Amino acid sequence: MLALSRKTASPLARAAGRFVHNRAALFGLALLIPALLILLSYPVWLADAPNDIDLLALNGEPSWRHLFGTDGVGRDVLSRTLEGGRISLLVSVCSVALSTAVGFIVGAVSAFGGRWADAIAMRTVDLVMTLPPAIFLLVIASIAGAGIWSTVFVIALLSWPVLSRMVRARLFELRERDFVLASRGMGAGMWHLLFRHGLPNSIDILVVYATLQVANAILLEAGLSFLGLGIPPPTASWGNMLNGARSTVVLEQFPWEWLFPGGALVLAVLAINFIGDGLRDAFDPRAELGGS
Amino acid sequence: MLRYFAMRLLSGAGMLLALTLLIFILTRLTPGDPIDAYLDPNVPLSQEEVNALRTHLGLDRPLPEQYLAWLGEAARGNLGHSLQRFNETVTGLIAQRVGPTLLLMGSGIAISIILGVSTGVFTAVRRDTLPDFALSATALLGISSPAFLTALLGLYVASVRLKWAPSGGLLTPGAEFSAWDLLQHLLLPALLLSIGQAALIMRYMRASMLEVLNQDYVRTARAKGVREFQVVAKHALRNALLPVLTLIGSTIGLAIGGAIFIERVFNWPGMGLLLVSAVETRDYPVIMGATLVIGSCVIVVNILTDLSYALVDPRIKVG
Numbered sequence: 001m002l003a004l005s006r007k008t009a010s011p012l013a014r015a016a017g018r019f020v021h022n023r024a025a026l027f028g029l030a031l032l033i034p035a036l037l038i039l040l041s042y043p044v045w046l047a048d049a050p051n052d053i054d055l056l057a058l059n060g061e062p063s064w065r066h067l068f069g070t071d072g073v074g075r076d077v078l079s080r081t082l083e084g085g086r087i088s089l090l091v092s093v094c095s096v097a098l099s100t101a102v103g104f105i106v107g108a109v110s111a112f113g114g115r116w117a118d119a120i121a122m123r124t125v126d127l128v129m130t131l132p133p134a135i136f137l138l139v140i141a142s143i144a145g146a147g148i149w150s151t152v153f154v155i156a157l158l159s160w161p162v163l164s165r166m167v168r169a170r171l172f173e174l175r176e177r178d179f180v181l182a183s184r185g186m187g188a189g190m191w192h193l194l195f196r197h198g199l200p201n202s203i204d205i206l207v208v209y210a211t212l213q214v215a216n217a218i219l220l221e222a223g224l225s226f227l228g229l230g231i232p233p234p235t236a237s238w239g240n241m242l243n244g245a246r247s248t249v250v251l252e253q254f255p256w257e258w259l260f261p262g263g264a265l266v267l268a269v270l271a272i273n274f275i276g277d278g279l280r281d282a283f284d285p286r287a288e289l290g291g292s
Numbered sequence: 293m294l295r296y297f298a299m300r301l302l303s304g305a306g307m308l309l310a311l312t313l314l315i316f317i318l319t320r321l322t323p324g325d326p327i328d329a330y331l332d333p334n335v336p337l338s339q340e341e342v343n344a345l346r347t348h349l350g351l352d353r354p355l356p357e358q359y360l361a362w363l364g365e366a367a368r369g370n371l372g373h374s375l376q377r378f379n380e381t382v383t384g385l386i387a388q389r390v391g392p393t394l395l396l397m398g399s400g401i402a403i404s405i406i407l408g409v410s411t412g413v414f415t416a417v418r419r420d421t422l423p424d425f426a427l428s429a430t431a432l433l434g435i436s437s438p439a440f441l442t443a444l445l446g447l448y449v450a451s452v453r454l455k456w457a458p459s460g461g462l463l464t465p466g467a468e469f470s471a472w473d474l475l476q477h478l479l480l481p482a483l484l485l486s487i488g489q490a491a492l493i494m495r496y497m498r499a500s501m502l503e504v505l506n507q508d509y510v511r512t513a514r515a516k517g518v519r520e521f522q523v524v525a526k527h528a529l530r531n532a533l534l535p536v537l538t539l540i541g542s543t544i545g546l547a548i549g550g551a552i553f554i555e556r557v558f559n560w561p562g563m564g565l566l567l568v569s570a571v572e573t574r575d576y577p578v579i580m581g582a583t584l585v586i587g588s589c590v591i592v593v594n595i596l597t598d599l600s601y602a603l604v605d606p607r608i609k610v611g
Contacts, residue, residue, distance in 0.1 A: 127310050130587065130590060131590065132545035132549045132586065133545070134548065134549030134553075138567060138568070142322075143321055143322055219438045222440075223440060227553075227571070229571065242440065245444050246556075246557065251448055252452045262441045262445070265437075265438070265441065266441065270432065273432075
């Protein structure tokens with residue numbers, strides 16, 4: 001046994017090997033890691049705080065003093081873009097953690113919990129997935145109101161059903177396997193089944209989902225803030241900075257005020273999608289191409 | 293086949309019912325008294341009259357009965373009054389907005405199918421060439437860029453910089469109605485709406501086409517000396533289109549989401565704009581009414597997609 005396991009690499013090591021040979025994924029990492037470092041360190045090296053006002057530069061063009069220019073009340077667009085990145089990161093990571101946990105538990109319970117639990121969980125999932133996400137998001141957000149934590153909550157509430165379906169499909173297969181039957185026969189409880197057997201066997205799904213969902217959450221947050229339902233000003237967010245471009249004057253005459261946050265948004269989403277696709281291909285080389 | 297149709301219709305009806313239940317629960321979660329939705333703000337009512345209306349609408353009865361009463365009113369087209377716009381019923385507001393939205397979404401979906409299928413086939417046939425890489429990269433950008441950003445960028449480039457298209461609205465204000473004017477206003481938003489969906493369709497089409505092109509019967513056709521164009525257009529395309537068909541049905545929801553943002557940016561007077569402005573003013577009866585209508589449409593479209601899929605693909609027999 002020992003000799004055998006030494007010769008063949010573990011599935012995880014093989015997945016890692018495939019990942020580092022994926023050029024797109026490495027490109028994503030090369031984009032994301034420096035971006036994260038810049039985001040997290042910017043208060044140290046950037047003179048302007050996101051809400052500092054420079055009255056000498058209202059709607060100022062990009063210059064050496066303000067690399068990305070300034071907005072209508074003289075706030076530095078560069079530092080607001082970076083702060084918006086931090087907010088995006090906070091909202092997306094928190095909401096993904098929440099929705100991954102909920103998605104896993106619902107999926108696993110509907111796989112292990114018997115016919116009724118399954119039927120109720122899956123019909124709920126069907127229903128949530130029927131409504132166009134944007135509509136559902138608007139309705140929930142209109143009830144929850146604007147703010148960072150309600151945005152996190154709204155995005156999480158919308159995102160778990162997809163994951164719970166994938167987890168359920170995987171664990172359905174697992175349910176009939178001998179080791180699960182044996183452990184049930186010995187009286188294993190739900191908790192044990194969920195976390196000793198379910199979690200290790202669906203970890204690849206969770207990792208891929210969580211990665212791609214970060215990109216999704218960033219888009220949803222920006223969309224909500226763009227409509228004025230997400231992060232309320234004056235807190236900087238890519239979405240509410242883009243909201244400023246709804247005014248024709250800003251759109252036409254001060255393009256730097258919305259082009260930079262827009263560009264940051266697309267780059268972030270692109271980088272994370274590359275990494276997520278790379279992870280998916282690494283875990284399951286047979287997986288077909290195609291969007292989520 | 294008939295049994296499959298019946299089952300699908302039945303489950304669709306179940307979904308519709310569940311949707312109304314969900315919306316009913318959401319309306320009860322919204323702040324404020326649900327009776328407000330049914331009061332016409334222009335007609336002052338005494339407390340007794342309000343109470344009479346409450347009894348009439350069943351708002352003093354237990355929740356399950358309230359749901360049934362609400363469902364009955366909704367089925368008869370009474371979704372209540374707008375809280376913010378005077379003299380407007382929710383049904384009336386929605387009825388005004390359905391036309392422009394259908395126009396925008398219909399053209400957007402048509403453009404995205406034409407664009408997506410043709411570029412998908414093209415990139416599959418010319419795989420691993422420069423045009424393939426360029427188009428695939430553009431598609432990736434299209435998927436990664438949110439609808440409102442695409443819309444802003446498109447508006448900025450095509451309308452502000454190049455002055456190719458008007459910057460918003462349904463028609464030129466004050467001008468006489470003409471189809472040409474409408475088309476000018478329609479083209480840019482419809483094109484921008486189609487980008488995200490076209491990118492998705494293209495990726496699926498490309499993958500599906502590549503799979504089909506490797507099949508034995510395609511090789512047989514080539515070996516028989518069928519011209520390459522015939523092989524692609526006839527043998528491969530027809531079979532590769534099938535999986536893409538379901539995708540098109542399932543992206544309708546995406547198109548609706550995109551339409552909200554596009555309508556917002558272009559001031560297109562459709563359902564999306566109605567919903568967004570209702571959300572901004574917390575006009576709950578309008579929000580719920582619009583959601584109900586949109587959700588029902590999506591369910592109906594999904595059923596139709598499944599049914600048409602069963603008709604097109606002879607391999608799908610009784611489900």
